[in-house]
Amino acid sequence: MDALQLSRRLATVASYVPDGARLADIGSDHAYLPANLLLNKRISFAIAGEVAQGPLDNVQHEINRHRLGDVLVPRLADGLAAVQPEDLIDTVTIAGMGGRLIAQILTAGHADVQRYQRLILQPNIDIDVVRTWLMDNGYQLTDETVVADDGHFYEILVAVPGHVTYDKQALQFGPYNLVNRPEAWLTKWQREYERIGVIMAKLADANKQDTPAYQEYQAMQRDIAEVLGE
Numbered sequence: 546m547d548a549l550q551l552s553r554r555l556a557t558v559a560s561y562v563p564d565g566a567r568l569a570d571i572g573s574d575h576a577y578l579p580a581n582l583l584l585n586k587r588i589s590f591a592i593a594g595e596v597a598q599g600p601l602d603n604v605q606h607e608i609n610r611h612r613l614g615d616v617l618v619p620r621l622a623d624g625l626a627a628v629q630p631e632d633l634i635d636t637v638t639i640a641g642m643g644g645r646l647i648a649q650i651l652t653a654g655h656a657d658v659q660r661y662q663r664l665i666l667q668p669n670i671d672i673d674v675v676r677t678w679l680m681d682n683g684y685q686l687t688d689e690t691v692v693a694d695d696g697h698f699y700e701i702l703v704a705v706p707g708h709v710t711y712d713k714q715a716l717q718f719g720p721y722n723l724v725n726r727p728e729a730w731l732t733k734w735q736r737e738y739e740r741i742g743v744i745m746a747k748l749a750d751a752n753k754q755d756t757p758a759y760q761e762y763q764a765m766q767r768d769i770a771e772v773l774g775e
Contacts, residue, residue: 546577547575547577548575548576548577548580548581548584548607548610548611549581549584551577551578551581552694552695553692553693553694554640554641554667554692554694554699555577555578555581555640557690557692557699557701558578558638558640558665558667558701559578559581559582559587561663561665561688561701561703562582562587562588562636562638562663562665563635563636563662563663564587564588565587565588565589566582566587566588566589566635566636566663567588567589567590567591567632567633567634567635567636568582568588568590568591568592568634568636568637568638569591569592569594569625569627569628569632569634569636569637569638570591570592570593570594570637570638570639570640571594571624571625571627571637571638571639571650572594572595572596572600572639572640572641572642573593573594573595573600573604574600574603574641575600575603575604575606575607576591576593576603576604576607576608576617576619577607578638578640579591579592579593579617580607580608580611580613580617583611583613583616583617584611584613588636589616590616590617590618590632590633591616591617591618592617592618592620592627592628592632592634593608593617593618593619593620594620594622594624594625594626594627594628595619595620595621595622595627596621596622596623596624597621598621601619601620601621604619605619618632623653624649624650624653624654625637625650625651625653625654625655625659626653626654628654634661635661635662635663636661636662636663636664636665637661637663637664637665638665638666638667639651639664639665639666639667640665640666640667640701641667641669642668642669643668643669643670643671644668644669644670644671644672644673644674644675645671645674647666647668647674647675647678648674648675648677648678651664651678651682652678652682655682660683660706661706662705662706663703663704663705664679664684664702664703664704664705665701665702665703666701666702666703666704667699667700667701667702668700668702669699672700672702672719673716673717675702676702676711676715676716676719677711677716679702679704680709680710680711680716683706683707683708684704684705684706684707685704685705685706685707685708685709686702686703686704686709686719686720686721687703687704687705688703688721689701689702689703689719689720689721689722690721690722690725690727690729690730691722691727691729691730691733692729693729693732693733698729698730698732698733700719700722700730702719714768714771714772717768718730718734718772723772731773734769734772734773735773737769738766738769738770738773741762741765741766741769742766744762745759745762745763745766748762
């Protein structure tokens, strides 16, 4: 993977970036995503934010390689502190981090009630934490999906300013996923259902059906079965 050929995961994230956007890619990891969008004339300007010098050096290498110094700016900063008012950023991407870290970055970056026109988020885990943050902080989902890439499933969330209330099921499984039911989403939760079943069988073999852990897994499996229609 490089700026010329994105992974399926990052290509899907890129597909949600509006044409002509001014983008901040936080935790940019070589800046493949913003570099690709700039090379394809999809966006006009980008910030690539990194919290450590090593990754920032990788960003600078990519900028030099593709001669993007006028439109892709590397910034050494913690999260959304990489964004300055004069950048006129309207779109933020944060991909490849845990959901709790993404929520922390968003919280710190919205301390001054800053609102971006679009957030495109790809948490690796704790996706429900990110949906809850969006709901609690004045954003609403406009789309979401799941992609399978290199043996893993990745959820991608797209949000804009707005107010909405999601129930527990929507926070866990995704309001748009529940309606659209993408194939990768179905496969992900079917595998999770089976994984939990294996754990429950081991607990049952150890005569631990009455433990809180077994009952928690049982409830999780029941929730998954409900959305899968099993």
